[in-house]
Amino acid sequence: MFRALWLVFLGFLPQLAVFYLPYTRRLLSDEFASGSLIFSQVILLIFSIVNIRLPGMPVFLIGLSLNLTVILANGGFMPLTMDAAAKLVDPSVLSRLPLGERLSNASKDILLPESKIILPWLADRFVPPPFMPYRFAFSLGDVFIAAGAFWMLVGKQPVPALVSGDA
Amino acid sequence: MKNTFNQIALSISKINKTHLQFALMLMALTMLVLGAGAPEDIDGVGR
16 A cells, blocks of 8 residues: 555645646646646655555656656646647647647646757657547656556555455 | 345445555556646647
């Protein structure tokens, strides 16, 4: 089981308000959103360090650190490359997206040309293969995070306990 | 009706500490991934 679980709630709460709840996110400024994102990820980083002995957590921590690094280096939001955006939306839509600003009040990303991104290899620059129906851009950090989370889920192995409890 | 109620009660009685811990862990893991990750779904943007 996780140690200091309250840190996850503390860390996620600002992002819940800033990015996920439609009513609150439209009231909050970009500066507040950026500060909340950084605060949130620092808290989650501390949580990951506290729980570093869990299977998969070191991998997760690498991913979180990569994301936080590129976010900090680019003014508080995750940069999204033009190339990745071009693979996700029509050119007419892409031409209307604001450069250097958040894509929407639900987004952690700012759209930037690759030449203006600091640490571009850590930005949201990858997209899933075309046959996948759900289209999104993700970063190298996101890959580590997904791998670490999967490892944690498998590594905890709670299923046998549940099965034996049901028998 | 009574039978349905009994079935629900029986199901609830099967929930033990392990189930609750597992649910809590799943919830925490979900929040952790949502909070740490920054994938961008721009499908609805600009429309």
